[in-house]
Amino acid sequence: MHVDVTDRHLAEADARRLADELEARVHERTARLDASVEELEAFSYSVSHDLRAPLRHVAGFSQALHDEYGAALPARAQGYVEQIQSAVQRMERLIQALLGLSRVTWRRCTPRWSTSARWQAAIVAELRAAEPDRPIEAVIARASSPSATRRCCASRWRICCATPGNTPASAPRRASRSRHGT
Helix, strand or coil, X not given: CCCCCHHHHHHHHHHHHHHHHHHHHHHHHXXXXXXXXXXXXXXXXXXXXXXXXXXXXXXXXXXXXXXXXCCCCCHHHHHHHHHHHHHHHHHHHHHHHHHHHHHHCCCCCCCCEEEHHHHHHHHHHHXXXXXXXXXXXXXXXXXXEEHHHHHHHHHHHHHHHHCCCCCCCCCCEECCCCCCCC
């Protein structure tokens, strides 16, 4: 009995070629992913060092101005110093939120359903604790969303809440604002 195995050998060779191509694509994509991770790490370093350094200077000089000349400054100037200090704190929270958002992309996400109202309420509580004198109103929708998305949404929500004039529809609203946007 004679069996022609030519088709089988051709199919095996084709399968090996496809497997080699797939492996090459996996290596290429892994290299691109590694490069993206390195870019995110560089971004995090830049945010944490390059942005925070001038922010520390602004905080330090405004505190020195307040400590050395606070009593001699007119009430309006004292208010400006307080607004500068408040803006520095908001910027620091924004930087923290950006760093948190960049870390979200490094984590492995496992989707499962959860109620977004719970984490939104937790963020509102964080904001109220961070700024007890700032009146905050919040309208939180009762909806379900995947918790893997929750990390990203929570980070984005924190960024929006830390940025004056840039709040999503369900984000805490400022009850009052001065004419300078604080």
